[in-house]
Amino acid sequence: MEVLVGGAIVVVIVVAGFAAPLIAPYRPDAIDFARLLSPPSGAHLFGTDDSGRDVFSRTLYGLRVDLVVVLLVTYIPLPIGVVVGAVAGHVGGVVDAVVSRLTDIMISFPFIVLVIATVAIVGPGLTGVAIGIPLVSWALYARLARSQMLLLREQQFMLAATTLGFRRSRVIFRHGVPNLLRTCLVYSTVDIVLNLLVLAGLSYLGLGQQPPGAELGTIIAGGESNLLDAWWIATLPGLVLVLFGIGMGLLGDGLSDDETRSNP
Structure with missing residues (x-):
């Protein structure tokens, strides 16, 4: 049930984001001076900001930007890390020691x-985030x-593959990696939410997407000065972030439970 509910939430949000040009009733930069700080209504579902821009349209376009960046920064390093960790864990010795110390150094840095x-080196914008x-x-x-x-290499099927004289690369990538990949994919459901929050946080601080570009963190930051008078500018895009996090959390919990049942 968790997988179905979480998956449904994620699918709806992802489809809405990537279909923004088809769904959004206005362009994200379209200005209507007659409707400054207009509350949510039939014409503007999320209201308008202090420039008369439709917050719902900007949220959809901003969501699309966030999803593209977050998918890249989550699923590009994933296969790299899986390959490096799998090789280190199976080979052991000096290779394992070097990889372990290198990962310790990287993880010890405040993320x-x-x-x-x-971002300070590259300059404000999404490029620095995508690298960092x-x-x-x-x-x-x-x-x-x-x-x-380290656990898999002691399993009977891994020992049998080694005993039969298979190449180490075949043992690692054909027999080992497919069995550990699911755990990494389950973890990625948490990582993708954290990366989305980091991206939104950096944009909120002015280090990510630069105005007037639409991005959830930028939209929320733009509504901060009007939070008491026009709560919808910052609150409703923030709720989209929360809803996406809930969906990914449910999806990850469901996949984790399925993995536990299949590997008692």
Whole structure:
């Protein structure tokens, strides 16, 4: 049930984001001076901001930007980390020691500080975020894949593959990685929410998407000064973030329970 509910929430939000040009009733930068700070209504579902822009349309377009960036920064480092961790866990010895120390170093850095430092070097915008987050994310997946491989390499099917003389690469990538990949994918449902919050937080601080570009963090930051008079500008896009997090959380919990039942 958790998988169905969480999956339904995520699918609706993802489809709405990527179909923004078809769903949004207005362009994200369309200005209507006759409707400044207009509350939610039939014409403007999420109301308008202090420039008369439709908040619902900007939320959809901003959601599309966030989803594209978050999918990239989550699922590009995932296979890199899985491969590095799987090789280290199976080979052991010096390779394992080097990879373990390297992942320890990367994980020990304050995550958000490292991303902000990358943005400071590259400059404000999504490019710095897209570089900074994967610098650390791969290490988390490598640590997880290594720990799983340490268990898998002692399993009978892995020992049998080694005894039969299969190449180490075949043992790792054909027999090992498919069995540990599901755990990493379950973890990615949590990671993708964290990355989305980091992206929105950096944009809120002015380090991510730059105005007037539509992005959830930018929209929320733009509504801060009018929070008491026009609560909908910051609140409703924020609720979209919360709803997406709930959906991914339910999806991850359901997948985790299914994995536990299939591997008692």
